[in-house]
Amino acid sequence: MVDVLVIGGGNAALCAALMAREAGASVLLLEAAPREWRGGNSQHTRNLRCMHEAPQDVLTEAYPEEEYWQDLLKVTGGQTNEQLARLAIRESSHCRGWMRQHGVRFQPSLSGTLHLSRTNAFFMGGGKALVNAYYRSAERLGVQIRYESPVDRLELRAGRFVAAHCGAERIEARACVVASGGFESNREWLREAWGQNEAGEWPADNFAIRGTRFNMGVLLRDLIAQGADTIGDPTQSHSVAIDARAPLYDGGICTRVDCVSLGIVVNKHAQRFYDEGEDFWPKRYAIWGRLVAHQPGQLAYSVIDAKAIGRFMPPVFPGEKADSLEQLARQLGLDEPAFMRTVKDYNAACRVGSFDHAVLDDCHTEGLSPAKTHWARPLDTAPFYGYALKPGITFTYLGMKVNEQAAVHFGGQASPNLFAAGEIMAGNVLGKGYTAGVGMTIGTAFGRIAGVQAAQAAIKNGANFATA
Template identity: 60%
Template sequence: MTAIPDSYDIAVIGGGNAALCAAITAAEAGARVLILETAPKPYRGGNSRHTRNFRCMHSGPLGPLVESYSEEEYFSDLMKVTGGKTDEHLARLAIRTSEDCLPWMEAHGVRFQPSLSGTLSLARTNAFFLGGGKGLVNAYYRTAEALGVEVLYEAAVTHLDLADDRIAQVTFTHAGEEKTVTPKSVVVASGGFQADTDWLARAWGPAARNFLIRGTPYNRGVVLSDLLDQGVEQVGDPTQCHAVAIDGRAPKFDGGIVTRLDCVPFSIVVNKEAQRFYDEGEDVWPKRYAIWGRLVAAQPDQVGYVIIDAKSLKLFMPSVFPPIEAATLPELAEKMGLPPDKLCATVDEFNAACGDPSGFHPTELDGVSTSGLTPPKTNWARPITEPPFYSYSLRTGVTFTYLGLKVDENAQCRIGDRPVTNLWAAGETMAGSILGQGYLAGFGMTIGTVFGRIAGKEAAAHAN
């Protein structure tokens, strides 16, 4: 085992948005910072590589954001998707602080662009990164390195030695050797456990082996498990996660945001028996897209199928994979492996329940609904009649898990009623402190940015 010279004040574990915000903030406070990133350099950045926007409170126009988005409206949106399962104090802290984050992000190299149209028309609530998450990650790495932050890639942390109420030593593997470092402060920002499919299966049951992992294959929960085993306080339900319905042709790992399907509001969704199972038009997509992963997970073989017609094809951002196309519904059913008679019956029943489509409006709740249909479709309900017909297969795509490290408003971790004096957490590894269930588009980046900055500030203050 090789001991690294005792030259670092802070070790930041992880290399995504939260880790970088912590490292930059600590370095600006005068701390000597080491980032330990498990991934190779081309894959640095964790799930942040795949993000595209940041949800931000603002009292007036701010950067690319128009009009205003108040704390109360933001919190109300969060309550809708979480069903009230949130820590209100920490949630409001994240929301309030987000307004200060956007100019901070710009000052540290992040560039923004106008919001996209269609189902991602979020010009008032979400700021979109120019170059996406990869652009943000690269900007932060340039800033961190200019501040003297040292980065070790392919540095997999295996153990944090918890001695009484502090982390005494960090053990990791790098360049084929086991090494140790003894920083004054430690920030854990290494994500959830979603890439460990065995752990997912223990939580969810065998169905989890059919899930796809949207993000990095390196978030396996090694550090999270190590700390929980040593008694660091946990938060969250292991079955709760940010799970969305993605293209069933996506790879097992790292397919990213381009595999997401935004077409559900303009479709009907059926299972392998060609039966609908939920209201596709319940709410605008940024507020409801994250429920569909769990809905699909509950279906036979954890698979669903989107059915649309020609008039809906251009209303949403397409997946990286083209849809399956057919001139008739029976032909489409054959191509998708669905029972043709059952699919035709489901579509006929849906079409008969649709009313006047003249009020159809694709970017807002339009009240164009079905009548006498179970489950209903409460918005955007137009008959599926115009050939050619199209379909996408859907599978559950897990972004990150909510079982994590419980933190306080200073991002500090605890053992029982005592703080761990030199341990802070930020990002997905502590997001369960705020997200009990559900998800709101762009809120993960809010949590990571807010608590990354808090963790960096507190860790530097302790080290100094």
């Protein structure tokens, strides 16, 4: 019998496995994906949002706990557990030394991400390099790793973990950490959650999955069926407006279109539907997938002019380019008169002050609904560009309710030996919304906590620890 079983293969699972092994537990990690696709959504990440009181290597200035908390409170609209959120925030202030010990390297913010240099530490080589470093370290420490090993169900007894069933195999362990992600790759579950809209459409049919195809929510559904306490709305997620030409799975960050705040966004009827300049892009980019999901056909179009070029990270795929707005409307397939009315109304409403995309400037609209609060400048300089957008789901927020020890709850009672980390419990902190890098904060913080707690639970269950 293994001491600690870790189910999942991304950042949170690897942090749990490493911490449990460092505590002396024997550890088996089960990854549903084949080796070449290991790492879950973590392989597509770039950075970790970190609290710090002073400049630290790749991080500039300071990003204190209270500011971090207020940023999180704002994007979630208060739908967050403050106790658990602050725990994750504090953990982010002292995890990077440990990460370096396991081979993770950091680099300063590059062009296009300089606005995050104070708040986010970037991984050298991105999430794929981070995942690979953790796997190398886990193998070196003696963590057993099995790929292509999806777990079908958990065997529980009064909220206590007994065994995991992986096909015909039954795997017992003294403690278990579930870090198997959300259900974003399960199209039927997405359809069930989102249902049909008033037009008779099934919005979820038009979603792309920015990350792994292996997050089917099998254990999430199994735990719900077995009475685990849940938290979160199944329609809430980290959901980004991405290039409509993106692949169905694993498009990652390169499919994101980052010029939204520099122009206007219209739906397929050429109507604006939300404030493009509400807040800084890293704090609001992950609401736009949901906004587009509620538009007809789940489509929208980001439109900019030449003044915006060079102020955002360009997408992998070039957008439509035209010498006139009328021509751009035709190329995007939009109704030309309706589009021109929208642009004319927007241009007339712009009150241009001191444009500065690095601050919440005074360039805004007046008498326009919806307003554009910041960075509002007329679309008047050719050439013009347009990008078709569709919803890109990164991970879902419905998950397991946990406590500060990352223990899964059943009827309000914490399990003595079943823990959850990463996306499967992120809804405790993220009720809605997102801010860049906080998903990795949650996964790292609660993965490390879950690993330690699982090792301690294994001791109580009679483990005979070997030296890690």
